Amino acid sequence: MQLLDGKSLSTKLKTHIKTEVDSLTSTGKRAPHLVAILIGANPASETYVAAKIKSCEEVGFQSTLYRYDASITEAELLQKINEINADSSIDGLLVQLPLPKHINETKVVETVDYRKDVDGFHPTNIGRMAKGLPCTLPATPYGILKLLEEYKIETAGKHCVVIGRSHIVGSPMSILMARNDYPGNATVTICHSKTKDLSSFTRNADIIIAAVGIPQMLKADMVKDGVVIVDVGTNRIEDATKKSGFRLVGDVDFDSVKDKCSYISPVPGGVGPMTIAALLLNTLDTYKRGE
Ligand code: NAP
Numbered sequence: 001m002q003l004l005d006g007k008s009l010s011t012k013l014k015t016h017i018k019t020e021v022d023s024l025t026s027t028g029k030r031a032p033h034l035v036a037i038l039i040g041a042n043p044a045s046e047t048y049v050a051a052k053i054k055s056c057e058e059v060g061f062q063s064t065l066y067r068y069d070a071s072i073t074e075a076e077l078l079q080k081i082n083e084i085n086a087d088s089s090i091d092g093l094l095v096q097l098p099l100p101k102h103i104n105e106t107k108v109v110e111t112v113d114y115r116k117d118v119d120g121f122h123p124t125n126i127g128r129m130a131k132g133l134p135c136t137l138p139a140t141p142y143g144i145l146k147l148l149e150e151y152k153i154e155t156a157g158k159h160c161v162v163i164g165r166s167h168i169v170g171s172p173m174s175i176l177m178a179r180n181d182y183p184g185n186a187t188v189t190i191c192h193s194k195t196k197d198l199s200s201f202t203r204n205a206d207i208i209i210a211a212v213g214i215p216q217m218l219k220a221d222m223v224k225d226g227v228v229i230v231d232v233g234t235n236r237i238e239d240a241t242k243k244s245g246f247r248l249v250g251d252v253d254f255d256s257v258k259d260k261c262s263y264i265s266p267v268p269g270g271v272g273p274m275t276i277a278a279l280l281l282n283t284l285d286t287y288k289r290g291e
Contacts, residue, residue, distance in 0.1 A: 001258050001259060001261050001262065001263070001264060002151070002262065002263050003263070003264065003265070003266055003270075004147050004148075004151055004228075004230065004263050004264065004265035004266075004270055005265075005266075005269065005270075006143070006147055006265060006266075006269060006270040006271055006272065006273045006274040006277075007268075007269040007270075007273050009146065009147060009150050009273075009274065009277070010143075010273035010274055010276060010277035011273075013146070013277040013280070013281065014055065014058055014059050014277060014280065017059040017280050017281065017284055018058065018059045018060055020284065021059055021060040021061065021284075022060060025060065030062075030089070031060055031061055031062050032061045032062070032091045032092070032283050032284055032286075032287035033061065033062040033063070033064070033089055033090050033091050033092070033287075034052075034056050034061055034062070034063050034064075034090075034091065034092040034093075034094070034118065034279075034283045035063070035064045035065075035066065035084055035090050035092065035093045035094075036049050036052060036053060036063070036064070036065050036066070036093075036094050036095075036096060037065075037066045037068070037077070037080065037081075037093070037094070037095045037096065038065060038066070038067050038068070038096045039067075039068045039069075039070060039072055039077070039095075039096070039099060039100060039103070040068075040069070040070035040100055041070070042098070044234075044236070045096045045097075045098070048096060049065065049096050051276055052094070052276055052279060053065055055276045055277075055279075055280060056280070056283075059280055061280070061283060064090075066080065070100045072100075072103075073102075074102065074103045074104060074107065074108075077095075077103060077108065078107065078108070078111050081093065081095070081108065081111045081112055082111065084116070085111075085112070085113040085116060088290070090116065091116065091118075091283055091286045091287040091290055092116055092117075092118035092279075092282065092283035092286050092287075093112050093113070093116045093117070093118065094118055094119045094279070095108055095109075095112065097168075109121045109122060109123075110122065110123060114136075115286060115289065115290070116286060117136055118136060118139070118279055118282040118283045118286060119138065119139055119168075119279070119282075120135070120136040120137050120138035120139055120141075120142065120172075120282065121138060121167070121168060122136075125137075125138075126138070126167070126172065129172060129175060129176070130175055132179060132180070132181075136282050136285065136286065137172070137176070137278070137282070138168055138169070138172045139275050139276075139278040139279045139282060140168060140169050140173075140211075140232060140271060140274075140275045140278070141169060141172045141173045141176050142278040142281070142282070143271060143273075143274030143275045143276075143277055143278035144173065144209065144230055144232070144271060144274065145176060145183050146274060146277065146278065146281075147230065147265065147270070147271070147274050148183040148228075148230075149182070149183055151263060153183065153207070153228055153263060155177065155182065155183045155184060155185060155186045155207065156182070156184075156185035156186070157185065157186070157187070158186045158187070158206035158207050159186065159187050159189065159204060159205050159206050159207070160174075160177045160178075160186035160187065160188045160189070160205065160206065160207040160208075160209065161188075161189045161190075161191060161201050161202050161204075161205035161207070161208050161209070162174045162177065162188060162189070162190045162191070162208075162209045162211070163191045163192075163198070163202070163208065163209070163210045163211065163212050163218070163251070164191075164192065164210070164211035164212045164213075164232070165190055165192045166211065169211035169232055170190065170192070170209075170211045171190070173209050173211065174188045174190045177207075177209070186206075186207065189201050189205070198222070199221070199222045202218065202222045202223055203222060203223065203224055204224070205223070205224070205227060206226075206227065206228065207227070207228045207229075207230070208223065208227060208228070208229045208230070209229075209230045209232065210229065210230070210231050210232060210233055210250070210251040210252055211232035211233065211251070212233055212251045213233060213235060213251065214233070214235070214251055215233070215235040215237050215249050215250075215251070216249055216250070216251070216252065216253040216254075217251050217252075217253075218231075218251055218252040218253060218257060219253050219256055219257065220253070220256040220257050220259075220260055223257060223260055223261070224260070225260050226260075226261075226262045227260060227261055227262065228261065228262055228263045228264075229252055229257065229261050229263070229264040229265065230265050230270070230271060231250035231251055231252040231254070231264065231265050231266070231267050231270060231271065232250070232251065232271045233249070233250040233251030233252070233267060234248055234250070234267060234268075234271075234272060235248065235249050235250070235251070236248060237249050248267055248268050249267060250265075250266075250267030250270070252264070252267075254266065254267070
């Protein structure tokens with residue numbers, strides 16, 4: 001078994017990005033600028049946004065965080081997004097999800113200018129991705145592609161089972177794994193909560209991408225020997241031995257499954273850091289397109 005080490009790959013990618021940013025700023029150009037909007041006090045969202053801002057600092061990006069109370073109205077939020085859209089000194093904008101219930105997520109995602117949509121959630125980017133046109137890829141699937149590429153995972157002709165069909169992970173991942181490119185050219189099965197007998201699919205998978213949100217649901221008897229597993233799940237479970245009172249686990253029962261895998265991504269240290277690296281790559285790209 002070999003680990004798909006997202007932590008070390010993300011460090012390597014950040015070093016490359018920093019070198020590029022240093023060379024841009026040394027010629028008098030401004031650094032890429034990412035803006036994050038955080039609403040409310042969801043602890044997981046706080047952690048994700050803090051990690052994104054810290055990573056911007058590490059690579060020399062400018063970053064701005066706008067924090068709002070959960071009582072912000074939808075109209076106020078949309079107005080702020082429009083202001084940022086119009087500001088040519090800003091290259092990337094992300095609005096951390098989930099949003100409070102009174103704010104329409106679709107409206108928010110569609111209001112972000114697709115050229116600044118570094119999360120890759122805007123319908124224009126999703127549509128262009130589906131057609132194989134140049135676009136900003138959704139950050140988590142993009143990070144997973146980078147991970148598969150780094151470890152030269154063979155994907156052509158393989159049976160890839162994606163568990164989960166969310167708009168941000170499962171669904172785009174299934175499109176990307178089936179596209180005529182590398183990584184891709186896999187035969188893809190997409191499973192979800194209405195799938196009957198999930199194991200009958202996962203047992204026949206050469207590659208499994210689990211994006212469900214159920215702690216350790218994928219067990220050893222559900223996979224075949226030699227499988228490649230990408231575990232997207234990021235679940236907090238109680239752990240009295242930790243200062244925080246919890247620890248992070250994936251959707252895969254890592255300890256029971258690992259010995260059957262040829263490759264497996266750990267949680268933490270797999271897809272999480274790759275999502276942030278992909279976000280930085282997307283921001284650098286939108287910056288370059290806007291030059
Ligand atoms: P989501 O929107 O809740 O989607 C979960 C998907 O899993 C849905 O499509 C759901 O099916 C499916 N599902 C639920 N129960 C199932 C079951 N028993 N068998 C098969 N499929 C089942 O979640 P998400 O946003 O995609 O996130 C999934 C996980 O990845 C979460 O743990 C999240 O925290 C994590 N995540 C991590 C990163 C990262 O950077 N590491 C990024 C994004 C998400 P239905 O469509 O039928 O409801």
